[in-house]
Amino acid sequence: MVALVSGITPVDSAGRSCLLCSVCRFLLIKPKQTECGHRYCTACLENLFKTDNEADCHVCQQKVFRSKVYHDRAAENDAYATKIQCTAYRDGCDWTGTLRNYLRTHRAQCDFHVVPCSNVTFGCETMGPRKKILAHETQECEWRMELCPRCETFCTHKLLEDHITMCTKWKETCPVCGKTDLTKAELEQHCDPDHGTCPDAQVSCPFKDIGCLENPRRRDVEDHLRAGQPEHLLLMLKRRGGPPVEGGASAPASEELSALGRKADALSRELERYAHLVEVLQRRCLHSEQLVAGLQRRVRALEGAREQPASTNGVLLWKIRDFASCLAAARAERVTSFYSPTFQTHPFGYRLCCRLYPNGDGNGRGSHLSLFLAVVRGDYDDVLPWPFRQRVTFLLLDQAQQKHHLRESFAPDALSGSFQKPQSRMNVASGCPTFARHEMLHRDRSPYLRDDTLYIKVVVDTAGLVP
Incomplete structure (x- = not known):
């Protein structure tokens, strides 16, 4: 919003009509008088001239020239001494005084005067009475500055959560395995039930979909698969209808069981290979996250540097x-x-x-x-x-x-x-x-x-x- 001194009328409008601008009809601000004797605010007169050096008087339509306009100091002194109400009187301000005192002191102190948030340069467009805007700046504005509780770095409220997530001094400890010095993001990744790296976290058996209800620790998954291989194979057979258990049908069942055993071994080796690939990818992701965090710090440093x-x-x-x-x-x-x-x-x-x-x-x-x-x-x-x-x-x-x-x-x-x-x-x-x-x-x-x-x-x- 623009700080324009306009819209001010004297308390006694009838007695001070000679001090009103010929265009805006408000109290003269930096008055100027034309050859034809009419007074204008400087800004209003400049609007008449625009790009030319002559214009028609707003009152009598006579030609007025930019070079023949003079600053009316007498009218200015009278205007400054005129008694006015605060322009925010409709909002509750009961101040009255001279225009001079209003411009010098009251306008900068009035609790009802509409001002922009001091964070306007960062993007906040909130405006309101001075008495309310202070509370907005300290409690509501998403661009207000707040202190990170760990690294004691100032950051805007809007970016504080992201900052805390990446803050290198915000260290956590895994509640399961006790690993320390983890950032919040690293801790979430470490404890992820499907793709995490916490060795003591409980995970579902790979054969859960065919009936295994055990939840071994991540570090014990391979031992669990080896120790329970027959049970897992039987579960697979059960899902396929189960082997015959009487008469001469036991030999085909034994052959099928052996084939399934070989297939289980192949699946176990495949699982180990994928586990190794997952570990490599996790290390790469961690390295990438560290690079991103470094770039974000550089961006914030550049944003904070003076233009x-x-x-x-x-x-x-x-x-x-x-x-x-x-x-x-x-x-x-x-x-x-x-x-x-x-x-x-x-x-x-x-x-x-x-x-x-x-x-x-x-x-x-x-x-x-x-x-x-x-x-x-x-x-x-x-x-x-x-x-x-x-x-x-x-x-x-x-x-x-x-x-x-x-x-x-x-x-x-x-x-x-x-x-x-x-x-x-x-x-x-x-x-x-x-x-x-x-x-x-x-x-x-x-x-x-x-x-x-x-x-x-x-x-x-x-x-x-x-x-």
């Missing part, structure tokens, strides 16, 4: 492929937003990234492409000046080489929490909810969407920054 910035000069060129698929996923609410690679204003400067909503967010939902900037925690935040104040320009590049790029520019609000020093991995993003209309992208021969690909360029004004 290298795409650039360190304040400019990001972001290529977005398969835009149709991204838009379809956003409309189906499977994946509503996408993050760009991080970039920096300087090798030792601010770390930033962009967040794109293909199906829009806020007042651009369903009709626009929304684009926002987020301040990411960096290695040099402790020595950088805060809040972040550098002007940011978004460009949707014209791929037809006509240089008619779609451009949006904004200066960060110094009072917004989005541009303060990050306390978590990333601040809430802020920017342009109505960056580009869908109909402009999908019209015939659109210069902005070619081969289902968009190019977005972000330029941060680094003038005056001291590295």
Whole structure:
């Protein structure tokens, strides 16, 4: 969700009507006044200009020019001194005070203010009142960090069970044979009744299907077969109808018994051969599992490593492929937003990234492409000046080489929490909810969407920054 200061109305709407934006009709935020005398929020006025330097006034329809618009500090001071209610008053917040105090302190502390889960960068999209989101982050979020009780390594809750299964320090002892130093996965395989390796585990006799009810230990199966060979042969004869026991029929029965004895010996040798093959395969499986566990540790280590910035000069060129698929996923609410690679204003400067909503967010939902900037925690935040104040320009590049790029520019609000020093991995993003209309992208021969690909360029004004 985007941190936009909008939707704020004064307690005394009638007495403060002159401080309402001519477009959105909410309390002016960073007000600007045109030549014709009408006031606008900076963001609303920029939406009027879009890609051109002139536009029609929303009120009187006179031509207004970007170069003849000035910052109305008197109206800004009056707006900051206006008494307002917290925007979460419908949810139960009874705070009232000036807009200045709301922006400086209350909004960052309000228990009813809707905020995203701090694990948003890992994939959690849960949002809710601040007083409830803390409980979600510590007790419910599947991306919360938890400590492995054995190896004392932090792992996300979602992956903790897999981690415990493969944890090399999580050792178990076989309750049957007493073998030690087994991981949980190794123990399950070791004790498997059909394919395990525990020598003391009870298994079914290979002749169970013809009536043998004994359950020898795995180590004693061969002795059991040799000691009970006559009984097993008789069971086989019984299944075939049994040999004659009277008169001259005993000789054929004896011959058949001998033949079955030879067949039993052959089956026993075959069983030994298969047992050897099973043992070899089990060793190979164990080796493969160890290799997989090593690769998983390397993957987790790489995932935990800090992402290298795409650039360190304040400019990001972001290529977005398969835009149709991204838009379809956003409309189906499977994946509503996408993050760009991080970039920096300087090798030792601010770390930033962009967040794109293909199906829009806020007042651009369903009709626009929304684009926002987020301040990411960096290695040099402790020595950088805060809040972040550098002007940011978004460009949707014209791929037809006509240089008619779609451009949006904004200066960060110094009072917004989005541009303060990050306390978590990333601040809430802020920017342009109505960056580009869908109909402009999908019209015939659109210069902005070619081969289902968009190019977005972000330029941060680094003038005056001291590295």
